[in-house]
Amino acid sequence: MTAVAPTAPEPTRPPSAEPRRAAVSRQARWQLRLHRPALWIWAGLVLVLSAALLWLSGPLTEAAAAAWRQYDACGMNTRCTYDQPAILLYKDVYQYLTYAVFAVPFLVAAWAGATLTGRELETGTARLAWTQSVSPARWLAVELAVPAALVTVGAGLLGGLHHVAWTSGRGHIDTAKSWYDPATFLTGGPVIVALALVGLAAGALAGLAWRRALPALLTSVLVTAGAFGALNLARPYLWPSATRVSGLGPGAPAGGGLGVDEGVITSSGARHPLPECGAGQAHCQAAYDKIHAVSYYRDYHPFSHYWALQLTSAAVALVFGGVLVLIAFRLLKRRTGGVRTQEKSAA
Structure with missing residues (x-):
């Protein structure tokens, strides 16, 4: 007479898992x-x-x-x-x-x-x-x-x-x-x-x-x-923005796109805001000379x-x-x- 080996019980899911899933659905x-x-x-x-x-x-x-x-x-x-x-x-x-x-x-x-x-x-x-x-x-x-x-x-x-x-x-x-x-x-x-x-x-x-x-x-x-x-x-x-440096002259700092900051660069390499008199106008030359401005700068985002x-x-x-x-x-x-x-x- 041969004994029947007991079979391992099949794993069962938690009783609450299926009802919860059905409730969510x-x-x-x-x-x-x-x-x-x-x-x-x-x-x-x-x-x-x-x-x-x-x-x-x-x-x-x-x-x-x-x-x-x-x-x-x-x-x-x-x-x-x-x-x-x-x-x-x-x-x-x-x-x-x-x-x-x-x-x-x-x-x-x-x-x-x-x-x-x-x-x-x-x-x-x-x-x-x-x-x-x-x-x-x-x-x-x-x-x-x-x-x-x-x-x-x-x-x-x-x-x-x-x-x-x-x-x-x-x-x-x-x-x-x-x-x-x-x-x-x-x-x-x-x-x-x-x-x-x-x-x-x-x-x-x-x-x-x-x-x-x-x-x-x-x-x-x-x-x-x-x-x-x-x-x-x-x-x-x-x-991070790109920077474009342009010489002083008529007009404003060069560089298109989304602007971030602009101004002038002095002889020491420091950045300075644009004088209130405007950029490139003849009567502003004294203001540029006073701060020793040598060029414009403009930080901006190009299309790239x-x-x-x-x-x-x-x-x-x-x-x-x-x-x-x-x-x-x-x-x-x-x-x-x-x-x-x-x-x-x-x-």
């Missing part, structure tokens, strides 16, 4: 259903703006560039005609579309503050979710993760198409915006994606802090506006620094957004300690 589906109108509006906004940006980068740019070639060929001939409406149409459409893309982070912030967390806490929907095997931390993680994915895709598409539209006109349209124009720079690359995520984080935090829709909406928009302003002020200093400044600006914005998310989780943990205790005792 259920919450994500519920979130998409709950915010379906906002989802459709976001998709429609992205599609409309994308189509308009493609129109701008294609037919509008070609027509405006042809009109500028006609204008340049006219020279001093006052009777020469050119397609001025095409130039004006391109200018207006570019301006309006730039403002529209620029407004995306503010729209995300307003929605996140008023609806994503503010309204759910105000109406008790969030507390109901916490009783459905979803901890407050998991609830907030899902609340942020799903919109963040949609915002990243949509804002990334708009930022990329805006950059294509601007690139199409660069060098072909005389009145095209410079690469360092604040609105053009902030909407034409990964920076707009990072700022949209900052708006999402600001809205989530404001909703948790106020637990009311309207104050959270206003706070999130103000925080996002502050992030825009601070990033624009810090932009020239986020990457464009992507470096884009990436560093986006990184700074993402760090700020990450700090807002961390504060949101800390605030939620402090305010829902009792909820977790009740869940553990019920288990």
Whole structure:
């Protein structure tokens, strides 16, 4: 008679793992259903703006560039005609579309503050979710993760198409915006994606802090506006600048691009601010002689620094957004300690 060798028991998952995973998946589906109108509006906004940006980068740019070639060929001939409406149409459409893309982070912030967390806490929907095997931390993680994915895709598409539209006109349209124009720079690359995520984080935090829709909406928009302003002020200093030295004479310090600093260099090699009388004017010679100025200098960012400044600006914005998310989780943990205790005792 042979004995049957005992078989090792199969490893089992913790009993709470599968229900929690199902609860998180259920919450994500519920979130998409709950915010379906906002989802459709976001998709429609992205599609409309994308189509308009493609129109701008294609037919509008070609027509405006042809009109500028006609204008340049006219020279001093006052009777020469050119397609001025095409130039004006391109200018207006570019301006309006730039403002529209620029407004995306503010729209995300307003929605996140008023609806994503503010309204759910105000109406008790969030507390109901916490009783459905979803901890407050998991609830907030899902609340942020799903919109963040949609915002990243949509804002990334708009930022990329805006950059294509601007690139199409660069060098072909005389009145095209410079690469360092604040609105053009902030909407034409990964920076707009990072700022949209900052708006999402600001809205989530404001909703948790106020637990009311309207104050959270206003706070999130103000925080996002502050992030825009601070990033624009810090932009020239986020990457090492180039320096151009030019001789004293008529005009100002040479060097195009995004300016950082300028002035004069003295005979000792020291830097000195430009005299208040102006640069290169005859009556300023005495002021130059007084400080022993020998040349101008200008610290600036040329166009070759464009992507470096884009990436560093986006990184700074993402760090700020990450700090807002961390504060949101800390605030939620402090305010829902009792909820977790009740869940553990019920288990």
